[in-house]
Amino acid sequence: IDVGLQTKSNIGKQEAADRAVVNLETRYQIMNMVKDFVRNPANKNQMIPFDADSTSASASIKAYNELVAERIKLGSSAKDNNQALQALDTQIAAMHNNVVSGVENAMRAMRIQINQVNQMSANAGSAMSAIPTEEREARALYRQQGIQNTLYTFLLQKREENALVLAATTPKGKIVDHAYAQSHPIKPKPMMVLFLALVMGLLLPLLLLSVKKLLTTKFSTQDELAEIIQAPVIGEICHNRHKSQLVVKPGKTSSIVELFRLVRNNLQFLLTNDGDKVLLVTSSVSGEGKSFVSANLAASFALLDKKVALVGMDIRSPRLAEMLELQSLPGVTAYLAKPGMNLSDIVQSSAEVSGLDVFVAGAVPPNPSELLLSSRVNDFIDQLRAHYDMIVIDSAPIAMVSDTFSLAKFSDAVLFVTRANYTKRNLMNYLNTVMSRGQLKNVSVVVNDTNPNVSTGYGYGYGEE
Structure with a gap:
């Protein structure tokens, strides 16, 4: 048995398993962030800035984002009691439940795949027990680095995509400066009001009596x-x-x-x-x-x-x-x-x-x-x-x-x-x-x-x- 070839083969298997684990873990983390984002009440009527990378969940998120984008565009010119706006709110609420259900199902499926790939990686790791300790630790660090780099790159990409979508629905008006109030009202002036009330109280009855006469x-x-x-x-x-x-x-x-x-x-x-x-x-x-x-x-x-x-x-x-x-x-x-x-x-x-x-x-x-x-x-x-x-x-x-x-x-x-x-x-x-x-x-x-x-x-x- 050629130990070098066997070691190289085991290393290849473990690297393939590691890449699969990195991909699955990245997708799983994204799915988890999607779930947390959707369940957070503060994110109501906001677009989901992630892609589920799953056929069923991705379709639900895409449909949800389209409804939210339409509501943002309509909400910039309509009041809350607008019938069209209320109809969109009803559709968004129903789609919200579909997104949560689809994400949870996808996460369960990914967890099964991760367990399977981890088992394959463990089998390859057993065969690699003879590899020196320092090399194993270095490979573990490379593995974690790959996961973080992939996740960071994906998030940057989604942020840019979300910015483009929001730019298309940005309202024409914007707040230049917030309103502020002084410590005392400018108008009405109390003394002027009292003076006018006194004058009207004296002149109006005389005027009415004169007109009546x-x-x-x-x-x-x-x-x-x-x-x-x-x-x-x-x-x-x-x-x-x-x-x-x-x-x-x-x-x-x-x-x-x-x-x-x-x-x-x-x-x-x-x-x-x-x-x-x-x-x-x-x-x-x-x-x-x-x-x-x-x-x-x-x-x-x-x-x-x-x-x-x-x-x-x-x-x-x-x-x-x-x-x-x-x-x-x-x-x-x-x-x-x-x-x-x-x-x-x-x-x-x-x-x-x-x-x-x-x-x-x-x-x-x-x-x-x-x-x-x-x-x-x-x-x-x-x-x-x-x-x-x-x-x-x-x-x-x-x-x-x-x-x-x-x-x-x-x-x-x-x-x-x-x-x-x-x-x-x-x-x-x-x-x-x-x-x-x-x-x-x-x-x-x-x-x-x-x-x-x-x-x-x-x-x-x-x-x-």
């Missing part, structure tokens, strides 16, 4: 009316909650009755001269309650044991007969048109208020303006003055017709009726103009239909009946 075309209380009218406001009449239009009756003490009494008392201060007994009641437009105020004011004077005449001179739109449930014919128009008629032919006494006589307007004439300018009007007023202590004339609205101006010369005082939340402010300017021209004299104003809950109505000690 400019946009409001009507008034609601006598105080608001007093600001725009040049005549004295002698009272207000609250909203009538009674079914009857004649609310002033003997024994009645409701709030609205007391308000009429208050207006009556104020009117007596205007009728101070001897013989002052004719009160002309008018308004700006229809619907302000002129006839309602006339009737109840006349009834209030009658409660003073005076003989009072309520005269309907609004001959274009008469309301007294209907309101007081009296006969509409004959009336004042018949008296003025027929010289042979007397007061007794047209007078009607009130059944509810003693001392109150009513002269309704009668039929609407075809020539109301001419009729009121006739001499019969003078005779009619003179007879009323001779027979009655107080005469209340319900005339037409001044902003619609001129009839009231024809009767103004017979009156001792004029009561102008307005209505809360109904009469427009610009009509009060018209009344101011009329008074400045002297067309109406000794004018006073009353506000009708006010809200008793917000007005300064007279109601202390009196309940609604």
Whole structure:
């Protein structure tokens, strides 16, 4: 037996076994790193920078890396709640399990191969026992060096490959400088905010009130009316909650009755001269309650044991007969048109208020303006003055017709009726103009239909009946 040839043969076998062990150990270490990388939660949604070098595991890793690369590219422009991104996360999670399973199977197969090759190396080593100790130790060192060099070279190669893949999916934007904060906020400035709040708190209510005043075309209380009218406001009449239009009756003490009494008392201060007994009641437009105020004011004077005449001179739109449930014919128009008629032919006494006589307007004439300018009007007023202590004339609205101006010369005082939340402010300017021209004299104003809950109505000690 040639010992040299046998030694050379054993050395060749052991070197082949060593190379096989180095290759298998390298692959096994790579597989182990793949497993550790995949199982690490910090590497979620990151590409695996190793190749399993196994048909099944390599295919799983390649598919996994493709999904992760697609997610990185989509994630640079989409939010976490994007449906496509969520679908990719589901696929990556499923592929993650496949990678772990494939790597573990490959590692078990490699461990079997390593054991087999180690057995072959051990057999060759037994035959090499005669080789000097120093040579065996040197061969062991060369063997370990080969394993480490191969592993290092492989890792460098995979790092370059992974860098190329990541470069293809690098987002266009990048952080140039991280944000930083100061110790105190730049804005808002507390003092400036407090100053603006104070200014807004003072100016905004004034602005709103000014705008509201400019946009409001009507008034609601006598105080608001007093600001725009040049005549004295002698009272207000609250909203009538009674079914009857004649609310002033003997024994009645409701709030609205007391308000009429208050207006009556104020009117007596205007009728101070001897013989002052004719009160002309008018308004700006229809619907302000002129006839309602006339009737109840006349009834209030009658409660003073005076003989009072309520005269309907609004001959274009008469309301007294209907309101007081009296006969509409004959009336004042018949008296003025027929010289042979007397007061007794047209007078009607009130059944509810003693001392109150009513002269309704009668039929609407075809020539109301001419009729009121006739001499019969003078005779009619003179007879009323001779027979009655107080005469209340319900005339037409001044902003619609001129009839009231024809009767103004017979009156001792004029009561102008307005209505809360109904009469427009610009009509009060018209009344101011009329008074400045002297067309109406000794004018006073009353506000009708006010809200008793917000007005300064007279109601202390009196309940609604």
